[in-house]
Amino acid sequence: MPEVIQISTNNQTYNINIGNLYGLNALSNSYSKILIVTNPHICALHINKILSCLDSKNIFICTIKDGEQYKNLSSIEYILENAFIHKLDRKSLIIAFGGGVISDMSGFAASIYQRGIDFISIPTTLLSQVDASVGGKTGVNNSFGKNLIGTFYQPKAVYIDTDFLDTLPKREFSAGISEIIKIAVCFDRDFFDWLENVNLVDSKKDLQYAICRSVALKADIVSKDEKENSIRAGLNYGHTFGHIIELLGNYSLYLHGESVGMGMCKANNLAVLLGMLECKDSIRISNLLKKYHIPTEYKISDLDDFYHRLFLDKKSQNSNLRFVIPNGIGDMKIITNPPKELLFEAMSR
Ligand SMILES: NC(=O)c1ccc[n+]([C@@H]2O[C@H](COP(=O)([O-])OP(=O)(O)OC[C@H]3O[C@@H](n4cnc5c(N)ncnc54)[C@H](O)[C@@H]3O)[C@@H](O)[C@H]2O)c1
Numbered sequence: 001m002p003e004v005i006q007i008s009t010n011n012q013t014y015n016i017n018i019g020n021l022y023g024l025n026a027l028s029n030s031y032s033k034i035l036i037v038t039n040p041h042i043c044a045l046h047i048n049k050i051l052s053c054l055d056s057k058n059i060f061i062c063t064i065k066d067g068e069q070y071k072n073l074s075s076i077e078y079i080l081e082n083a084f085i086h087k088l089d090r091k092s093l094i095i096a097f098g099g100g101v102i103s104d105m106s107g108f109a110a111s112i113y114q115r116g117i118d119f120i121s122i123p124t125t126l127l128s129q130v131d132a133s134v135g136g137k138t139g140v141n142n143s144f145g146k147n148l149i150g151t152f153y154q155p156k157a158v159y160i161d162t163d164f165l166d167t168l169p170k171r172e173f174s175a176g177i178s179e180i181i182k183i184a185v186c187f188d189r190d191f192f193d194w195l196e197n198v199n200l201v202d203s204k205k206d207l208q209y210a211i212c213r214s215v216a217l218k219a220d221i222v223s224k225d226e227k228e229n230s231i232r233a234g235l236n237y238g239h240t241f242g243h244i245i246e247l248l249g250n251y252s253l254y255l256h257g258e259s260v261g262m263g264m265c266k267a268n269n270l271a272v273l274l275g276m277l278e279c280k281d282s283i284r285i286s287n288l289l290k291k292y293h294i295p296t297e298y299k300i301s302d303l304d305d306f307y308h309r310l311f312l313d314k315k316s317q318n319s320n321l322r323f324v325i326p327n328g329i330g331d332m333k334i335i336t337n338p339p340k341e342l343l344f345e346a347m348s349r
């Protein structure tokens, strides 16, 4: 039996099942039709495992091109067209089967198709298992930035099967660890200490624990603050800088998790300059990232341009810049408008 973690938001409570796909068929059978959204790569590797779990005779598969550069409104239109072609109705289900790109887009499409139909997420990357599939943020990118279009829309359930990770490239695996480190730094010092003493590449048991702990922390945060009015903003640690790094690399030079790793280091520089993080703790965080070959340094070539891009971040309000920075390891603070010289100093390190 899988481990089950519950999320309760204003509108619904749902389970995140960690371990295997137990229960997926029973839940799916209550729907008239099922549209599985995936990409050709994941489909070729793993679709048979999903299909062999499902009894429904009304299953359709929609594959969208692989890559963050396709996380856009054209792909959403393509998913919706598939839903119309196969005549999905309001009792139909969308299953997101893939990494964070697939889960963000499938959730968004489900949230707007006929004003909203149910969706289930089956994440296949480490990053989507510990982060993207949990919490109901959906959306796409556009030329102005990352995830600037989207909705809050919770799935009916999430099924996390770590066996899918066996085919994940090493670099993608490491990018997922970046989000595990993120949540530990901001919310759980003991978890961070534990992470320093294990190797998630070598031990499936430790990996399973790290996934469970990350999901439990995120579930608790989302249950308290679904719409990101307070504590949930802490999960954006590393993302304010990271999203710009990702955009400047045209979403292809660095993976999301890698950009977040470098973004965390920029945020740490700011925290050190503001006296909220000891230099030795900043080094511990960098060392943990380095252990998994996650890049920790990023040279910003045009500081003024980077600075102006910060104002497009969803956390900035009324032209106020907001950053999540660690307040020691295991705690975080959201700060507004740090002194410009310190910010430039943090960015240039
Ligand atoms: N909604 C949220 O709360 C949230 C949180 C974190 C990240 N995100 C989003 O998630 C996205 C990043 O997700 P990602 O890192 O999963 O990237 P991704 O979805 O692009 O997947 C990474 C790559 O791995 C491949 N892949 C997936 N599963 C595989 C498997 N089992 N074996 C082999 N290859 C596999 C994919 O085809 C892809 O090429 C970003 O767009 C980010 O904005 C969203």
Ligand SMILES: [Zn+2]
Pocket (backbone or CB within 6 Å): 131, 179, 239, 256, 260
């Ligand atoms: Zn992220």
